[in-house]
Amino acid sequence: MPGRKVPAVTFRTRVRDESIEGPNPFRWQDVTSDDYFKGKRVVLFSLPGAFTPTCSTYQLPDFEKLFGDFQAEGIDAIYCVSVNDAFVMNAWGKSQNLENVKLIPDGSGEFTRKMGMLVHKDNLGFGMRSWRYAAIVNDGVVEQWFEEEGYSDNCDTDPYGVSAPQNILEALKSVKAA
Numbered sequence: 001m002p003g004r005k006v007p008a009v010t011f012r013t014r015v016r017d018e019s020i021e022g023p024n025p026f027r028w029q030d031v032t033s034d035d036y037f038k039g040k041r042v043v044l045f046s047l048p049g050a051f052t053p054t055c056s057t058y059q060l061p062d063f064e065k066l067f068g069d070f071q072a073e074g075i076d077a078i079y080c081v082s083v084n085d086a087f088v089m090n091a092w093g094k095s096q097n098l099e100n101v102k103l104i105p106d107g108s109g110e111f112t113r114k115m116g117m118l119v120h121k122d123n124l125g126f127g128m129r130s131w132r133y134a135a136i137v138n139d140g141v142v143e144q145w146f147e148e149e150g151y152s153d154n155c156d157t158d159p160y161g162v163s164a165p166q167n168i169l170e171a172l173k174s175v176k177a178a
């Protein structure tokens with residue numbers, strides 16, 4: 001994976017628009033891979049689904065809490081991508097009180113498929129979802145890759161550790177020290 005360019009995809013996002021009145025002041029906005037990755041060094045992490053236990057209890061909150069530490073290591077942004085639509089991702093972000101981590105909705109799974117990380121999760125009633133992984137992406141090119149063990153369809157477990165923020169932070173520090 002290192003050295004590979006992230007796929008060129010257009011993500012369908014929902015953004016707040018103060019000019020829209022009523023209870024749902026959001027509009028559709030297309031955001032491209034270039035918009036997210038060009039000219040930036042970012043951490044990208046992916047997980048099976050918004051609101052799921054490991055993702056909501058550990059992975060996302062820990063990335064949020066450690067954002068300053070990542071910035072100190074030269075990271076401009078942290079992105080979480082999931083095969084969920086923009087409505088679900090926005091609701092999840094709101095429920096998690098996110099200020100630092102940006103959520104990317106990959107509703108159709110196109111980005112995840114092109115990253116080679118799309119798996120069946122039918123055993124959980126999820127359909128097609130992302131395998132858990134993370135990457136350090138520099139100007140759209142994968143610099144370091146962190147993939148959980150056991151990549152497979154309908155996996156009985158949900159491995160978590162390799163793509164944990166603490167592990168990625170340690171990898172960033174060790175590269176800098178080398």
